[in-house]
Amino acid sequence: MNKSLHDEFVAVCRRRHWKCTEPRWMVYEFVRGNRSHPTVDAVWFHVRAVRSSTTRESIYRILNEFSEAGILNRLDHIMLARYDSEIRPHGHFICRECGNIIDFPLPKRTGVPKELDNGTLRGMEIRVSGICPECLAKVRQGIQDGSEVVG
Numbered sequence: 704m705n706k707s708l709h710d711e712f713v714a715v716c717r718r719r720h721w722k723c724t725e726p727r728w729m730v731y732e733f734v735r736g737n738r739s740h741p742t743v744d745a746v747w748f749h750v751r752a753v754r755s756s757t758t759r760e761s762i763y764r765i766l767n768e769f770s771e772a773g774i775l776n777r778l779d780h781i782m783l784a785r786y787d788s789e790i791r792p793h794g795h796f797i798c799r800e801c802g803n804i805i806d807f808p809l810p811k812r813t814g815v816p817k818e819l820d821n822g823t824l825r826g827m828e829i830r831v832s833g834i835c836p837e838c839l840a841k842v843r844q845g846i847q848d849g850s851e852v853v854g
Contacts, residue, residue: 708735719772726750726757730765734775794829800838807831 712731716723729750734741741749747762770777787795789806792813796805815827834842 705732708732711735715772715774719768721768725754726761727765729754729757730762731769731774734766734769740778792827794831796835797830797832798835798838799832800834803835803837805835 709728709732712728712735713723715721715731716727721727730746733746733749739745743759743763743766746766747757747759750757750762766775767777769775785804787804787806792809794807794809796807797803798805809829813827813829815824
């Protein structure tokens with residue numbers, strides 16, 4: 704066990720008022736610094752190799768907690784195919800609340816690192832996520848009304 708990583712984990716749990724459970728630690732240890740963009744299933748298989756009683760739902764919940772806490776970035780809409788009729792270069796804003804996708808123009812100086820441009824590239828996408836203007840208006844209206852609309 705990496706003691707400094709475990710100490711970091713304990714500090715995160717304390718700040719968030721989370722229990723320092725074995726499954727949460729195992730997920731944290733596996734994903735922290737992992738550059739492979741693991742799926743829920745990859746994390747689950749890793750944890751289950753040691754702790755077979757851990758459910759996929761538990762892993763999913765833990766990963767979402769980490770994402771909401773800013774420990775991880777959740778990459779949504781990767782496996783769900785969506786089709787875009789706009790074929791000129793542009794970016795996508797994806798609303799975290801309603802899932803709406805809004806196109807936006809790319810900056811003038813957008814490019815691919817030279818070491819990756821080996822002549823086989825088929826496309827490039829810039830994807831930004833946040834809350835769209837419509838959902839944000841609902842959130843703000845809910846705050847003014849004192850009700851919780853989104854989130």
